[in-house]
Amino acid sequence: MDDKKVGFIGLGKYLPENRLTNKELEKIVDTTDDWIVTRTGIKERRIARDDEATSDMAVRAAKNALQNANLEPKDIDLIIVATITPDMFFPATACIVQNKLGANHAPAFDISVACSGFLYGVAIASQFVKSGIYKHVLLIAAEKMSSVTDWKDRSTCVLMGDGAGAAILSEVKEGGILSVHLGADGSKGDLLCMPAGGSRIPASMTTVEARLHFLKMQGNELFKRAVKIMAEAAQKVTEPLGLKGSDISLVIPHQANKRILNAVAKRMGIDPEEKLYLNIEKYGNMSAASSAVALCEAVEEDRVKKGDLILLDAFGAGLTWGAVLIKW
Numbered sequence: 001m002d003d004k005k006v007g008f009i010g011l012g013k014y015l016p017e018n019r020l021t022n023k024e025l026e027k028i029v030d031t032t033d034d035w036i037v038t039r040t041g042i043k044e045r046r047i048a049r050d051d052e053a054t055s056d057m058a059v060r061a062a063k064n065a066l067q068n069a070n071l072e073p074k075d076i077d078l079i080i081v082a083t084i085t086p087d088m089f090f091p092a093t094a095c096i097v098q099n100k101l102g103a104n105h106a107p108a109f110d111i112s113v114a115c116s117g118f119l120y121g122v123a124i125a126s127q128f129v130k131s132g133i134y135k136h137v138l139l140i141a142a143e144k145m146s147s148v149t150d151w152k153d154r155s156t157c158v159l160m161g162d163g164a165g166a167a168i169l170s171e172v173k174e175g176g177i178l179s180v181h182l183g184a185d186g187s188k189g190d191l192l193c194m195p196a197g198g199s200r201i202p203a204s205m206t207t208v209e210a211r212l213h214f215l216k217m218q219g220n221e222l223f224k225r226a227v228k229i230m231a232e233a234a235q236k237v238t239e240p241l242g243l244k245g246s247d248i249s250l251v252i253p254h255q256a257n258k259r260i261l262n263a264v265a266k267r268m269g270i271d272p273e274e275k276l277y278l279n280i281e282k283y284g285n286m287s288a289a290s291s292a293v294a295l296c297e298a299v300e301e302d303r304v305k306k307g308d309l310i311l312l313d314a315f316g317a318g319l320t321w322g323a324v325l326i327k328w
């Protein structure tokens with residue numbers, strides 16, 4: 001069982017057409033293009049249509065991944081959707097996706113780990129393939145962050161975007177996932193949360209008026225932790241294999257903030273210009289979808305070559321984090 005190599009046989013993405021630029025945000029909240037670019041690296045983000053839910057974006061990304069893997073929906077044995085913006089509380093968005101795709105015999109479930117969702121999903125999916133239980137697992141990370149964004153809060157609304165990425169994990173002959181590290185710290189959950197709408201504070205007129213159905217974030221506190229935790233997570237998947245940061249061909253991190261990622265690259269001893277993959281400029285922070293879309297685009301842009309050591313590294317609400325080392 002240990003000899004079975006698990007990797008990515010198809011990747012896909014979907015980004016809504018509608019672009020929201022920093023200049024347009026200047027008309028909505030008290031902010032400037034200069035502040036947003038300097039503090040975050042974001043120039044624009046995509047916003048889904050009103051009639052476009054997370055499952056719609058997920059299905060588009062999944063179809064793209066299936067096509068790239070030369071598979072049909074009926075070939076999929078399991079569907080996992082990583083999202084904190086599901087179509088509704090239940091049924092799971094993965095079940096809605098299963099129906100829309102016609103992947104009739106695949107069990108389906110969601111995972112809710114915010115920005116680390118794609119990496120947690122890779123960890124789960126790869127175990128199902130490695131154990132021989134399933135042959136092809138469809139992992140989708142999809143978010144409609146605009147649906148939980150408070151467009152009156154300049155400290156958060158400039159950061160988020162919508163989109164979806166998908167991957168099919170299966171047995172591969174060469175390369176594959178070499179090492180996985182996951183972590184969580186529930187004691188810091190209040191640093192990034194959506195307070196109402198769950199069983200603790202059910203939805204009411206009062207919660208809507210108090211704007212408690214939008215994400216609340218203590219950006220500064222998260223910033224400090226993100227740098228430390230992402231650098232440590234990278235070490236956890238490299239050091240046991242006798243590898244250093246400099247051995248990594250490309251780091252594809254969760255796209256939360258360019259300054260965070262440059263600081264992580266510095267701690268890892270890598271040149272960000274050469275070895276850090278960034279697309280935050282175009283999409284902002286798409287929570288779980290960020291890592292999935294970034295991996296897909298890095299491959300599309302030929303930044304990933306056969307035999308390369310690729311590091312996925314993510315951090316988000318929970319707190320949760322993860323790192324995945326892949327030989328391509």
Ligand code: ACO
Binds near residue numbers: 032039155220223315
């Ligand atoms: N435009 C103009 N000014 C602003 C804006 C804005 N959009 N937002 C905040 N400011 C102001 C603040 O009010 C503050 O003003 P003050 O000094 O007069 O009080 C000033 O800018 C500095 O604010 P800070 O919050 O200290 O700015 P900082 O440099 O920390 O940047 C940011 C804020 C971008 C949010 C940063 O802290 C960050 O990226 N944090 C990490 C986010 C993260 O990693 N989240 C986890 C993953 S996301 C997930 O799981 C869904």
